[in-house]
Amino acid sequence: MKLKLKKGLTLNLAGGLPDTVSVQEVFPALYAIAPDDFPGTAFKPVVKEGDSVAVGSPLMFSKNNPELKIVSPVNGTVKAIVRGARRKIINIILEKGDVKVSTPALPEVVDANTAREFLANSGMLALFRKRPYDIVPMPDEEIRDIFISAFDSAPLAASEKYISSLFSMSDYQAGIDVLCKLTSGKIYLSHRKELNFDSLNGVEKVCVEGPYPSSNAGVQIANIKPVNKGETVWTLSLETLGRIGRLILKGEYNFETMVAVTGPEVENPSVVKTIIGAQVEPLLKDRIAQATHHQRIISGNVLVGSAVSLQDFLRYPYRQITVIAEGDDRDEFMGWASVAPSKMSESRSVPGHFLKRLFAPDARLNGGRRAMIMSGEYDRVIPLDILPEYLIKAILSKNIEDMEKLGIYEVAPEDFAAAEYVDTSKLPLQQIVRDGLDYLRKELE
Amino acid sequence: MSALRNYLNRIKPQFEQGGKLHAFHSVFDGMETFLYTPRTTSAPSGAVHIHDSIDSKRTMIIVVCALMPCFFFGMYNTGYQHMLALGQTSASFWSLLLYGFLTVLPRVVTAYIVGLGIEFTFAQIKKEEIQEGFLVTGILVPMICPPEIPLWMLAVAVAFSVIFVKEVFGGTGYNVLNVALVTRAFLFFAYPAQMSGDKVYVASGTPFGMGEHLPDGFAGATPLGQIATQSGPVLDIVGVNGAPVDTWQAFLGLIPGSFGETSTLCILIGAAILLAFGIASWRIIVSVVAGGLLMGWIANMCATPLYPASFLTSLDQLLFGGFAFAAVFMATDPVTAARTNTGKYIYGFLIGVIAVIIRTYNNGYPEGAMLAVLLMNCFAPLIDYCVVQANMRRRTARLTVKN
Numbered sequence: 082m083k084l085k086l087k088k089g090l091t092l093n094l095a096g097g098l099p100d101t102v103s104v105q106e107v108f109p110a111l112y113a114i115a116p117d118d119f120p121g122t123a124f125k126p127v128v129k130e131g132d133s134v135a136v137g138s139p140l141m142f143s144k145n146n147p148e149l150k151i152v153s154p155v156n157g158t159v160k161a162i163v164r165g166a167r168r169k170i171i172n173i174i175l176e177k178g179d180v181k182v183s184t185p186a187l188p189e190v191v192d193a194n195t196a197r198e199f200l201a202n203s204g205m206l207a208l209f210r211k212r213p214y215d216i217v218p219m220p221d222e223e224i225r226d227i228f229i230s231a232f233d234s235a236p237l238a239a240s241e242k243y244i245s246s247l248f249s250m251s252d253y254q255a256g257i258d259v260l261c262k263l264t265s266g267k268i269y270l271s272h273r274k275e276l277n278f279d280s281l282n283g284v285e286k287v288c289v290e291g292p293y294p295s296s297n298a299g300v301q302i303a304n305i306k307p308v309n310k311g312e313t314v315w316t317l318s319l320e321t322l323g324r325i326g327r328l329i330l331k332g333e334y335n336f337e338t339m340v341a342v343t344g345p346e347v348e349n350p351s352v353v354k355t356i357i358g359a360q361v362e363p364l365l366k367d368r369i370a371q372a373t374h375h376q377r378i379i380s381g382n383v384l385v386g387s388a389v390s391l392q393d394f395l396r397y398p399y400r401q402i403t404v405i406a407e408g409d410d411r412d413e414f415m416g417w418a419s420v421a422p423s424k425m426s427e428s429r430s431v432p433g434h435f436l437k438r439l440f441a442p443d444a445r446l447n448g449g450r451r452a453m454i455m456s457g458e459y460d461r462v463i464p465l466d467i468l469p470e471y472l473i474k475a476i477l478s479k480n481i482e483d484m485e486k487l488g489i490y491e492v493a494p495e496d497f498a499a500a501e502y503v504d505t506s507k508l509p510l511q512q513i514v515r516d517g518l519d520y521l522r523k524e525l526e
Numbered sequence: 527m528s529a530l531r532n533y534l535n536r537i538k539p540q541f542e543q544g545g546k547l548h549a550f551h552s553v554f555d556g557m558e559t560f561l562y563t564p565r566t567t568s569a570p571s572g573a574v575h576i577h578d579s580i581d582s583k584r585t586m587i588i589v590v591c592a593l594m595p596c597f598f599f600g601m602y603n604t605g606y607q608h609m610l611a612l613g614q615t616s617a618s619f620w621s622l623l624l625y626g627f628l629t630v631l632p633r634v635v636t637a638y639i640v641g642l643g644i645e646f647t648f649a650q651i652k653k654e655e656i657q658e659g660f661l662v663t664g665i666l667v668p669m670i671c672p673p674e675i676p677l678w679m680l681a682v683a684v685a686f687s688v689i690f691v692k693e694v695f696g697g698t699g700y701n702v703l704n705v706a707l708v709t710r711a712f713l714f715f716a717y718p719a720q721m722s723g724d725k726v727y728v729a730s731g732t733p734f735g736m737g738e739h740l741p742d743g744f745a746g747a748t749p750l751g752q753i754a755t756q757s758g759p760v761l762d763i764v765g766v767n768g769a770p771v772d773t774w775q776a777f778l779g780l781i782p783g784s785f786g787e788t789s790t791l792c793i794l795i796g797a798a799i800l801l802a803f804g805i806a807s808w809r810i811i812v813s814v815v816a817g818g819l820l821m822g823w824i825a826n827m828c829a830t831p832l833y834p835a836s837f838l839t840s841l842d843q844l845l846f847g848g849f850a851f852a853a854v855f856m857a858t859d860p861v862t863a864a865r866t867n868t869g870k871y872i873y874g875f876l877i878g879v880i881a882v883i884i885r886t887y888n889n890g891y892p893e894g895a896m897l898a899v900l901l902m903n904c905f906a907p908l909i910d911y912c913v914v915q916a917n918m919r920r921r922t923a924r925l926t927v928k929n
Contacts, residue, residue: 092576309925377567379575387571405575409565412531416563417583428580430588430803444567448581449559449655452699455585456865457807470865471914486918494572501574505585506699512572 084271084304086291088464090427090499092236094383095345095439096404098352104243104339106354108177109363112155113163113394114140115172119151119207121216121522126173132159137184137203137334140173146219152204154336154357156180172394175358190329196262197221203328208321208398212302212314214518215493225312226266226302231319232273232289234296235382238401239341241276243352247337248323250280255326257284263315270319271301291464293384299496303465308490318398338400344383345441346370346404355395362391364402375407377444384498385511388444408443417448427462427503451506459510462499465491469500473510476517481524489517534558552649556656559583585805586658592799593665593855595792600785601626604673607728607782608737611744611766621736626673628733630785633668636677640684641667648693659698659705659861660688666706666855669786670848670896671713672726679720683712703903704862707896714896722892724751727782728766748782750835750847750885750892758837759829776845787851790844797854806858809870814853817878818844825886835886843882852881852895862903866913873909877902 116124124141128134134153143149157178163171187203188195200206201220211218218224232241260268261283271287272278278286287305289295298316308314320338327335336357343350348370355364361378369376379386381399389396413419424433425440433440459469467488475483494511501510540547541554558564560583568575605622609615641660649656667684668675687708692701714721728746732739747755749763749771756762763771771781779789787793800806822840829836844850857863857877864873877898884894891897 307921307924309921377575383576384574386575388575403575407567409567411563411565412528413563414530415561416579417560417581418587419579424579425576426579428578428584428804430584430805431579433579442576442579444575445563445577446566446568447563447577447579448583449564449566451582451655451657452697454582454659454699454861456860456863457867460867466917466920468866468914468917471910471917483918486921487914488921498574502576503578503580505578505580505582507577507581509569509573511574512569515572 082285082287082305084287084289084291084295084301086289086295086300086304086464088460088462089234089292089294090462090502091292092383092425092502093437093439094236094343095441096343096347096350097237097439098239098341098343098350102351104246104352104354107359107364108355109360110177111160111174111360111394112157112177112356112358113172113174113360114151114154114358115394115396116141116151116170118397119217121214122146122149122219124151124170126162126170128159128162128173130159130162133157133180133182134159134175135180135182135184136336138182139185139202139204141170143217143219146201146221148198148201148220149206149217150202150204151207152334174394184334187328190259190262193262196259199259200325203325203334205321205325205328208324209315209317210298210398210493212299212308212316212493213490214522215299215495216522218313218315222313222315224264224266224315225308226306226314227260227264227268228298228302228305228314228316229268229270229284229319229322230296230298230301230316231270231276231278232296233400234291234293235401236293236384237341237343237350237382237403239339239352241273243339243341244400245276245319247320247335247339247354248327250278252323252326252330253278253319254281255329256322256324257281257326259325259329260322269301269305271296294496294499295464297493297496299491299493300464303467303488303491307466307488310485310490312490320400338395340364340395341401342368343401344379344404346372346376346406357395357397359395361389361393361395361402364395365391365404369404372406375410377405377407379403379405383442384502385495406441406443408445411443411445446507448505448507450508453506453508455505458503458505459497459500462503463496465496467491469497469510473497473508473513476513476520479520481521484517484521489514489521494518531562534561549650552654552656553646556646556649559655582658586661588803588805589662589800589855590665592796592805593662593669593786595795596786596789596851597665597669598623599779599789599792600669600673600787601630603779603788604629604729604785605737606780607746607766608730608740611728611730611740611746612738613767625729625733625736628736629673629729629731630668632677632733633671633675633680633785634665636680637667637684638664640681641688644685644688644693648697652697654697657698659692663688663705663709667709670706670710670784670851672721673729673785674726674731675713675720679713679717680709683709683716686712699861701861702907703900704856704859707856707900707903710896711900722751723747727751727784746782748847748892749776753835753838754889754892756834757831758834759831761834761837773842773845776842781846784848787848790850793850793854800854800858806854807860807863807870809867810858810863810874811853813871813874814857814878814881815844817875817880818849818853818882819878821879821882821886825882833887833889835892838886843885847885847893848895849881852899853878856895856899857902862906864906864909864913866910868916869906869909869913873902873906876905
């Protein structure tokens, strides 16, 4: 099956990966898991500070369904449980080390029920997302289809070659065999044409062409088989598929991940092999450019991700660290009128739009927040059969009926990232969609 | 540059909460963001980290730039029509331009002072940033009025439409009707004597001592105004000097009319700027022209002396009056136009058709472009509603097929 997407966004950012790069392994001492990265349910810790944990042993469980667990990505000890306002857990910090505890046993996968139990207890399910709502799924949901994305179209992301190198085809096949037990629907695996998965069985392979956001699960689902009201679709990354397979085949937890360290403020962009939740500083050591101006380190890419400090940790599910200039220490005289070739834009009114060059944008809004003025801007970069402006307006007016009819079940905040970038009015579209999804779920569940 | 920055930093505290000039906070903020790109950066999470370089200021200024050819030609043409009516054909290019400039300057200044004053006040009351919408409106208003519209009328009309058409709905981006066109409509219905007839479209005054008073007997009706009083089938359109006006002159814009709307050539240059920069919607412009041509052709096929404008060819329909200006600068206002792509075709096409219908089949109104755009402004949300419903139905159909 082929899927060709035309709409989207191509950003020519400086600090991209060279064509070939040797992968370096960096395994810092500290790791952290933030429950906020697993939205949709509240998590309760099962460990205390000082406890020893093995890789795969539970750190937290869901209040709604205690079967659903977040597990430790490393062997070591719980260094701290950081809490914020109203004792909300910010993250659980782990220190890597040798421990003498063992991981709890998992059920053997024989049918749908044991497969669900297996995924929930092994912490794998927490790495999934579902449509609607773009949240962590619950183990007992009825699933229409499952979508696996084997590439990343985000700006400066590592190519599929690196993403797929962590696991072998037999791992993927074993993972697919588990997923097949969960649904009578199809399992789709989307990939770039550069890499084929012909040897895998039981999965519908979709070769996707197109710019960002063609790797978004929401975009693929909507173009292959849109989510209707009342349907649930699970999505996962190729890495997670491999993790499941490895666990089944060898009983071995592997939370390694390939992180692309890139951006205009990175000196030698590279791919780093590390573990989910790794501390940022060791990953950026000798890579971040020394500068007198402020920098913004993003766990994620320039369109979707969280700003972090060097002492913070990789956030899930991002496989990138992007460093750009912050820009809050810059004075730009009449920047709105500038014709400087360094200005990056999708608008033909900016000369840089026509230049074949790389850009180093900073984090400024480049303007003030306005009401929605220009029309049709969002449509050009959102490859979905939805009317983005009207969906946003329905969300802002909290009109649930219209939200449903306009397709809110099909979208995730990340699907609006490209639109948020091009927006003349600088509206916080991703936040609006997130709030809309949360509101809808609160009202309907 | 840093001296200016330092000066702004020094006076800034006075405009902040508790400062003695806090009542002018919105003005200061407007100036500061105009001079320097704000340092505001993206939210740390849940948002994009980089933003496109385009913003509302740039967009609006490009529209103003696209209006400049029409504006300068309007200055020239105002002087040209004045001297032509006087019978002075020897006046130099620069003196014609200067005459027009001195005529329009007080109108532009009045429109901006009144409009921006109200915008600043509302921004201050609502504690919001100043919106750039009036930058365009302020230059549009004098361009779509007769060159010598009395200043107090202009001030009243601008105040009325900025307050009751825009601000009460929430400001730029929330208005249903085009603010500049409502200003014109307000003038047209409140002060018909100054907005129609065969005298008002040729400047007759002596701004700052330039030019001479025109004799009372001169005839300066616009081409469409003249046609409305004839019976065809051959239409006799003359300039203010009594010589016939040909299509070429109408295309260049050397005919009496509202200040900035006469030159189809300059409007085409403006359209090229807007389309090249991707600011205006080509869907709207193309469909307004298509609608005008089609309706002009139909009217011309069924030409009748009862409605003399029906003897105009469809090309003439586009060249005379405010049709081209409305198609390029009025219909394309993104806030008041249809917002869906399908809706834009319907919206634009109907503007073209209705503009020609009004000017052809209603002898009371020689020109219908303004009313056509305003009417379709009202219907744009309905058109979009239908397009949105179609999208919703597709989604619902998918659901019922499954069940």
